[in-house]
Amino acid sequence: MNIDVLRKKNRQLTLLILVLIGMTLLSANITNFKFMHSLLSVSEAFKWIASNLMITGESLQKLPSILDKLLETIILSIISTTTASVFALLLAILGSQATRVNMFFSTLSRFIASVFRNVPIVAWALILLLSFGQNALTGYFALFLTTLGFLTRAFTETIDETSNSSVEALKATGATYFQVVYNAVIPECAPQIVSWILFMIETNIRSSTLIGILTGTGIGFSFDLYYKSMDYNMVSLITMSIVVVVIGIELISNYVRRVIL
Missing domain, CATH: 1.20.5 (Single alpha-helices involved in coiled-coils or other helix-helix interfaces)
Incomplete structure (x- = not known):
């Protein structure tokens, strides 16, 4: 057999x-x-x-300005991720089978997550360009909407996978809905939620480089400017700066994950 x-x-x-x-x-x-x-x-x-693609002494002289643009990109990525995570957690609580208020809000939450997650971030950027123009706000909303969809789905699955024993225990004692969420669901899911937020910060730093090319902001705009002027030495410097920053943030987030998980 x-x-x-x-x-x-x-x-x-x-x-x-x-x-x-x-x-x-x-x-x-x-x-x-x-x-x-x-x-x-x-x-x-x-x-x-x-x-x-060689980094020269002349290109290194412009490193401070490149680092300023890179810092702008990092801050934009962090802000868009953290603000989106707050709304994503609220939608996930409404959408989860364990904490949903009713079927309507659960279905609505999952629908929002599906729409925002499945529209590519470049498409969001192009759509928002028509309304907000080329500025940091366009990049923020493009990152925000994509992150909201992804984290809502991730948080919902995280809440669904947690043990219901603590939830049932609090319900048996007569705890209210908000007490169950605050004292049972969030503490139990917190490590996984933090891990997902760190993952999205890494992802958004990479994505914001591409978004910057479209919105004319951050390190993406600098990359596009030097690339179009065929200044490949500066292109190399910008690329290496992005790689170093992304690897550094990934190492930090991996360390934090090992500590909290």
Whole structure:
């Protein structure tokens, strides 16, 4: 019996691999993608990067101004994440099966999360540009809406996965809805909620670079400006600055996660 089950699983795995290969080849044929040409171009691409994207002494002189723009991007990412997390927690409490007030608010919360999460952040930025123009407010709202949708979904699942024992115990003692949420749900979910917030801060720092290109703000605007003027030394400096900051924030958030989880 075990041999038959193993053979069945092997056949399923083989079929899955063949389907994936077929989909890859079909997609490459439709898009006129050439694998060999791409592989041969890799070495040329790295040669160009090595010869053009070099940080020079002249570019380092402009590092303070780059750091100012980078700080603006970091602050925008943090503010948009923290404010969105407050509203996301409220929507998650209304949307969770464990803490929902009624079916209407639960469905509405999940609908809002689905809409905001599934619209790409670039699409939000382009839509908001029509109303607010190229400024930091546009970037803030684009990050805010996307973060709100993602965190609402994440917080809702976190609350749903927590144990209901403490909730039922408080309800048995006659605790009100707000007492149950404040004394049972939030304390039990707090470590996972903080972890999700840290994750979104990391993600939004990366996203805000792209948003800055569209909104004309932050480090993204500086990158776009120097890239269009073909100042690749400055482009290299900006890129390395972003990489260092993102890695640093990721290390800090990983440390915080290990402490709280």
